[in-house]
Amino acid sequence: MLYFGGLFGVITIAVWIFCLVDIITTPEGDCRNLPKMGWLVVVLLLPLVGGVLWLIAGRPEGTRAYRPGAYERKTPGFPEYDRPGRFAAPDPAADEEFLRRCRERAEEQRRKARGEG
The missing domain is CATH 1.20.5 (Single alpha-helices involved in coiled-coils or other helix-helix interfaces)
Structure with a gap:
Protein backbone atom coordinates (compact mmCIF):
# COMPACT_ATOMS: atom_id res chain seq x y z
CA MET A 1 0.00 0.00 0.00
CA LEU A 2 1.14 3.51 -0.75
CA TYR A 3 1.87 5.77 2.19
CA PHE A 4 1.28 9.51 2.15
CA GLY A 5 4.68 10.15 0.54
CA GLY A 6 4.08 7.60 -2.21
CA LEU A 7 0.58 8.83 -2.89
CA PHE A 8 1.84 12.42 -3.01
CA GLY A 9 4.48 11.37 -5.55
CA VAL A 10 1.93 9.64 -7.77
CA ILE A 11 -0.36 12.68 -7.64
CA THR A 12 2.57 14.97 -8.49
CA ILE A 13 3.52 12.87 -11.51
CA ALA A 14 -0.11 12.68 -12.67
CA VAL A 15 -0.54 16.48 -12.41
CA TRP A 16 2.82 17.00 -14.14
CA ILE A 17 1.96 14.72 -17.09
CA PHE A 18 -1.55 16.17 -17.42
CA CYS A 19 -0.19 19.73 -17.49
CA LEU A 20 2.53 18.89 -20.01
CA VAL A 21 0.03 17.30 -22.37
CA ASP A 22 -2.40 20.17 -21.83
CA ILE A 23 0.26 22.78 -22.62
CA ILE A 24 1.41 20.95 -25.73
CA THR A 25 -2.15 20.60 -27.09
CA THR A 26 -3.18 24.18 -26.27
CA PRO A 27 -3.02 26.54 -29.28
CA GLU A 28 -0.21 29.10 -29.08
CA GLY A 29 -2.43 32.17 -28.74
CA ASP A 30 -4.68 30.75 -26.03
CA CYS A 31 -2.10 30.59 -23.19
CA ARG A 32 -2.47 33.28 -20.54
CA ASN A 33 0.27 35.33 -18.81
CA LEU A 34 3.24 33.61 -20.53
CA PRO A 35 3.99 32.25 -23.98
CA LYS A 36 3.49 28.56 -24.55
CA MET A 37 7.23 27.79 -24.38
CA GLY A 38 7.49 29.73 -21.10
CA TRP A 39 4.77 27.59 -19.54
CA LEU A 40 6.44 24.46 -20.85
CA VAL A 41 9.76 25.42 -19.21
CA VAL A 42 8.06 26.34 -15.91
CA VAL A 43 6.17 23.04 -15.74
CA LEU A 44 9.22 21.01 -16.76
CA LEU A 45 11.50 22.60 -14.14
CA LEU A 46 8.96 22.85 -11.27
CA PRO A 47 6.63 19.85 -11.65
CA LEU A 48 4.10 20.43 -8.86
CA VAL A 49 4.32 24.21 -8.50
CA GLY A 50 4.51 24.74 -12.27
CA GLY A 51 1.54 22.44 -12.84
CA VAL A 52 -0.59 24.23 -10.27
CA LEU A 53 0.46 27.61 -11.71
CA TRP A 54 -0.49 26.41 -15.20
CA LEU A 55 -3.91 25.25 -14.01
CA ILE A 56 -4.56 28.53 -12.18
CA ALA A 57 -2.87 31.20 -14.27
CA GLY A 58 -1.93 29.78 -17.65
CA ARG A 59 -4.69 27.56 -18.89
CA PRO A 60 -7.14 29.22 -21.30
CA GLU A 61 -10.34 30.40 -19.66
CA GLY A 62 -13.44 28.37 -20.33
CA THR A 63 -11.48 25.20 -21.09
CA ARG A 64 -13.31 21.99 -20.35
CA ALA A 65 -12.05 18.45 -20.55
CA TYR A 66 -14.63 17.64 -23.24
CA ARG A 67 -16.02 20.13 -25.68
CA PRO A 68 -18.81 18.69 -27.83
CA GLY A 69 -17.90 18.94 -31.47
CA ALA A 70 -14.38 20.19 -30.85
CA TYR A 71 -12.79 17.41 -32.86
CA GLU A 72 -15.46 16.98 -35.51
CA ARG A 73 -15.21 18.40 -39.01
CA LYS A 74 -17.49 21.28 -39.76
CA THR A 75 -19.89 20.46 -42.60
CA PRO A 76 -22.86 22.42 -43.80
CA GLY A 77 -26.17 21.17 -42.49
CA PHE A 78 -28.01 20.88 -45.81
CA PRO A 79 -25.80 21.80 -48.77
CA GLU A 80 -28.55 20.99 -51.28
CA TYR A 81 -30.46 24.05 -50.10
CA ASP A 82 -27.49 26.30 -50.92
CA ARG A 83 -27.18 24.97 -54.46
CA PRO A 84 -27.64 27.63 -57.17
CA GLY A 85 -30.64 27.02 -59.41
CA ARG A 86 -32.53 25.10 -56.74
CA PHE A 87 -36.26 24.99 -57.42
Whole structure:
Protein backbone atom coordinates (compact mmCIF):
# COMPACT_ATOMS: atom_id res chain seq x y z
CA MET A 1 0.00 0.00 0.00
CA LEU A 2 1.14 3.51 -0.75
CA TYR A 3 1.87 5.77 2.19
CA PHE A 4 1.28 9.51 2.15
CA GLY A 5 4.68 10.15 0.54
CA GLY A 6 4.08 7.60 -2.21
CA LEU A 7 0.58 8.83 -2.89
CA PHE A 8 1.84 12.42 -3.01
CA GLY A 9 4.48 11.37 -5.55
CA VAL A 10 1.93 9.64 -7.77
CA ILE A 11 -0.36 12.68 -7.64
CA THR A 12 2.57 14.97 -8.49
CA ILE A 13 3.52 12.87 -11.51
CA ALA A 14 -0.11 12.68 -12.67
CA VAL A 15 -0.54 16.48 -12.41
CA TRP A 16 2.82 17.00 -14.14
CA ILE A 17 1.96 14.72 -17.09
CA PHE A 18 -1.55 16.17 -17.42
CA CYS A 19 -0.19 19.73 -17.49
CA LEU A 20 2.53 18.89 -20.01
CA VAL A 21 0.03 17.30 -22.37
CA ASP A 22 -2.40 20.17 -21.83
CA ILE A 23 0.26 22.78 -22.62
CA ILE A 24 1.41 20.95 -25.73
CA THR A 25 -2.15 20.60 -27.09
CA THR A 26 -3.18 24.18 -26.27
CA PRO A 27 -3.02 26.54 -29.28
CA GLU A 28 -0.21 29.10 -29.08
CA GLY A 29 -2.43 32.17 -28.74
CA ASP A 30 -4.68 30.75 -26.03
CA CYS A 31 -2.10 30.59 -23.19
CA ARG A 32 -2.47 33.28 -20.54
CA ASN A 33 0.27 35.33 -18.81
CA LEU A 34 3.24 33.61 -20.53
CA PRO A 35 3.99 32.25 -23.98
CA LYS A 36 3.49 28.56 -24.55
CA MET A 37 7.23 27.79 -24.38
CA GLY A 38 7.49 29.73 -21.10
CA TRP A 39 4.77 27.59 -19.54
CA LEU A 40 6.44 24.46 -20.85
CA VAL A 41 9.76 25.42 -19.21
CA VAL A 42 8.06 26.34 -15.91
CA VAL A 43 6.17 23.04 -15.74
CA LEU A 44 9.22 21.01 -16.76
CA LEU A 45 11.50 22.60 -14.14
CA LEU A 46 8.96 22.85 -11.27
CA PRO A 47 6.63 19.85 -11.65
CA LEU A 48 4.10 20.43 -8.86
CA VAL A 49 4.32 24.21 -8.50
CA GLY A 50 4.51 24.74 -12.27
CA GLY A 51 1.54 22.44 -12.84
CA VAL A 52 -0.59 24.23 -10.27
CA LEU A 53 0.46 27.61 -11.71
CA TRP A 54 -0.49 26.41 -15.20
CA LEU A 55 -3.91 25.25 -14.01
CA ILE A 56 -4.56 28.53 -12.18
CA ALA A 57 -2.87 31.20 -14.27
CA GLY A 58 -1.93 29.78 -17.65
CA ARG A 59 -4.69 27.56 -18.89
CA PRO A 60 -7.14 29.22 -21.30
CA GLU A 61 -10.34 30.40 -19.66
CA GLY A 62 -13.44 28.37 -20.33
CA THR A 63 -11.48 25.20 -21.09
CA ARG A 64 -13.31 21.99 -20.35
CA ALA A 65 -12.05 18.45 -20.55
CA TYR A 66 -14.63 17.64 -23.24
CA ARG A 67 -16.02 20.13 -25.68
CA PRO A 68 -18.81 18.69 -27.83
CA GLY A 69 -17.90 18.94 -31.47
CA ALA A 70 -14.38 20.19 -30.85
CA TYR A 71 -12.79 17.41 -32.86
CA GLU A 72 -15.46 16.98 -35.51
CA ARG A 73 -15.21 18.40 -39.01
CA LYS A 74 -17.49 21.28 -39.76
CA THR A 75 -19.89 20.46 -42.60
CA PRO A 76 -22.86 22.42 -43.80
CA GLY A 77 -26.17 21.17 -42.49
CA PHE A 78 -28.01 20.88 -45.81
CA PRO A 79 -25.80 21.80 -48.77
CA GLU A 80 -28.55 20.99 -51.28
CA TYR A 81 -30.46 24.05 -50.10
CA ASP A 82 -27.49 26.30 -50.92
CA ARG A 83 -27.18 24.97 -54.46
CA PRO A 84 -27.64 27.63 -57.17
CA GLY A 85 -30.64 27.02 -59.41
CA ARG A 86 -32.53 25.10 -56.74
CA PHE A 87 -36.26 24.99 -57.42
CA ALA A 88 -38.16 27.69 -55.62
CA ALA A 89 -41.73 28.27 -56.67
CA PRO A 90 -42.28 31.85 -57.85
CA ASP A 91 -46.03 31.62 -57.24
CA PRO A 92 -48.47 29.31 -55.38
CA ALA A 93 -49.83 27.77 -58.61
CA ALA A 94 -46.36 26.57 -59.64
CA ASP A 95 -45.84 25.19 -56.14
CA GLU A 96 -49.12 23.26 -56.32
CA GLU A 97 -48.12 21.87 -59.73
CA PHE A 98 -44.76 20.73 -58.35
CA LEU A 99 -46.40 19.03 -55.35
CA ARG A 100 -48.96 17.32 -57.62
CA ARG A 101 -46.16 15.90 -59.81
CA CYS A 102 -44.32 14.70 -56.68
CA ARG A 103 -47.44 12.88 -55.47
CA GLU A 104 -47.99 11.26 -58.86
CA ARG A 105 -44.38 10.11 -59.02
CA ALA A 106 -44.58 8.68 -55.48
CA GLU A 107 -47.81 6.82 -56.30
CA GLU A 108 -46.24 5.43 -59.47
CA GLN A 109 -43.25 4.18 -57.48
CA ARG A 110 -45.59 2.53 -54.94
CA ARG A 111 -47.46 0.74 -57.72
CA LYS A 112 -44.20 -0.52 -59.22
CA ALA A 113 -43.04 -1.75 -55.81
CA ARG A 114 -46.32 -3.66 -55.31
CA GLY A 115 -45.98 -5.22 -58.76
CA GLU A 116 -49.10 -3.65 -60.27
CA GLY A 117 -47.01 -2.47 -63.25
